[in-house]
Amino acid sequence: MMDGYNKIQTMTEEAFDVVVVGSCMTDLVSQAPRLPKAGETIHGHKFFIGFGGKGANQCIQAARMGAKTAMVCKVGKDFFGENYIQNFKDNGVSTEFVGQTADAATGAASIVVNDAGENAIVIVAGANLLLGGEDLQQALPALSHAKVLVSQLEVSPDTSLQALRLAQENNVKTIFNPAPAIPDLDPDFYRASVVFCCNESEAELLTGVAVATVEDAGHAGQELLRRGCRSVIITLGSQGCVVLSGQEPSTGLHHVPAKPVTAVDTTGAGDSFIGALAFYMATFPTMPLQEMVSRANQVAGVSVQKIGTQASYPYKKDLPNNLFSRQQLAN
Numbered sequence: 001m002m003d004g005y006n007k008i009q010t011m012t013e014e015a016f017d018v019v020v021v022g023s024c025m026t027d028l029v030s031q032a033p034r035l036p037k038a039g040e041t042i043h044g045h046k047f048f049i050g051f052g053g054k055g056a057n058q059c060i061q062a063a064r065m066g067a068k069t070a071m072v073c074k075v076g077k078d079f080f081g082e083n084y085i086q087n088f089k090d091n092g093v094s095t096e097f098v099g100q101t102a103d104a105a106t107g108a109a110s111i112v113v114n115d116a117g118e119n120a121i122v123i124v125a126g127a128n129l130l131l132g133g134e135d136l137q138q139a140l141p142a143l144s145h146a147k148v149l150v151s152q153l154e155v156s157p158d159t160s161l162q163a164l165r166l167a168q169e170n171n172v173k174t175i176f177n178p179a180p181a182i183p184d185l186d187p188d189f190y191r192a193s194v195v196f197c198c199n200e201s202e203a204e205l206l207t208g209v210a211v212a213t214v215e216d217a218g219h220a221g222q223e224l225l226r227r228g229c230r231s232v233i234i235t236l237g238s239q240g241c242v243v244l245s246g247q248e249p250s251t252g253l254h255h256v257p258a259k260p261v262t263a264v265d266t267t268g269a270g271d272s273f274i275g276a277l278a279f280y281m282a283t284f285p286t287m288p289l290q291e292m293v294s295r296a297n298q299v300a301g302v303s304v305q306k307i308g309t310q311a312s313y314p315y316k317k318d319l320p321n322n323l324f325s326r327q328q329l330a331n
Contacts, residue, residue: 017148018067018146018150018282019070019071019072019139019149020071020072020073021073021131021136021139021143021150021159021163022054022055022056022059022072022152022155023107023125024053024098024106024127024128025052025056025107025109025123025128026050026051026083026084026107026108027052027109027111027308027309029050029111029309030044030047030111030112031112032044032045032113032114032115033045033114033115034114035112035120036112044112050308050309052111053107055073055150056071057268057272057275057309058177058271058278059275060088060091060313061279061299063092063093064313064316065314065315065316067282070094070096070097071095072139072142073128074098074099074128075106075107078105080105080108081106081127084098096142105126105127107126107154108123110123113307117263117304123180125154128154131155132156132159136159143163145170147282148172148174148278148281149167149172149173149175150274151175153178153179161192164189165192173194173282174193175193175195175277176195176197177198178196179270180202181201181205190229193228196224196229197232198235199237200236203217209223214255217234217236217242218253221242225244229246231243231246232244235270237266239258240255241255256290256293261305262305264304264307265306265308269303270300272312273297273300276295277292277296288328299319299323
């Protein structure tokens with residue numbers, strides 16, 4: 001009994017800034033002049049294997065910015081799984097709650113990137129879908145004392161929702177990223193989200209509101225607030241983001257523009273954004289949400305200027321010092 005108590009006490013004293021419950025994927029990336037049409041075979045000009053998965057991506061970006069992070073996930077007892085555990089260690093992410101299973105392979109993503117930096121992705125979740133309630137209970141000491149918990153939908157939705165509820169019960173701030181989006185999302189996801197962050201296609205699938213402009217995003221965001229989210233962020237690529245707060249129903253819509261950059265590869269940019277947002281929520285808890293979003297936008301803007309997913313994510317040393325200042329930046 002004493003050993004378990006001491007373990008919980010130690011973890012309480014050394015609380016994580018960011019705990020991510022989510023997916024790990026091995027990325028199999030092909031670069032080609034354009035994306036193939038249905039039934040078409042085209043020649044690519046480069047292939048490489050990288051580390052991905054929405055959950056792991058978000059965790060790695062938060063860690064590279066200086067957050068103390070832990071990952072709650074499941075990989076296969078295979079070559080890719082072993083490599084992924086080492087990747088977490090190399091990035092300073094705690095692997096105490098990374099499980100391995102012989103019942104499924106490590107998740108994999110086949111990615112094609114065209115010369116304009118656009119991508120098409122097919123994922124096979126594999127071991128990610130075996131992450132369950134027992135794993136969350138084992139991680140509860142870390143999860144319940146984190147500053148921020150992040151979850152998505154590349155693991156079982158029931159597991160993601162349970163993680164959000166556990167965080168909510170322990171007054172831990174939550175970021176929920178409904179990706180890949182599912183139309184029949186449990187209504188409790190909205191109520192358990194301190195920050196509900198999605199892109200324009202995910203917002204459209206969830207709300208039925210076509211999202212092409214900032215104004216459209218505002219309408220979709222209002223619908224998400226009505227469903228119980230405390231704050232909503234809808235990312236719009238080069239148009240930046242729309243931020244809405246349930247605490248400010250009449251004046252709470254903010255458009256945060258993105259600084260123009262030349263995109264080389266947009267794969268994982270949304271995850272870079274959420275990882276950076278989690279860092280800011282944990283590190284600067286009193287900072288206005290739109291300021292955090294503006295800074296996270298800039299971090300994601302750096303990531304799209306390099307090839308790869310995690311390989312493109314900047315470290316703190318790669319970013320301007322003012323992104324780590326407590327003083328609000330001029331937008």
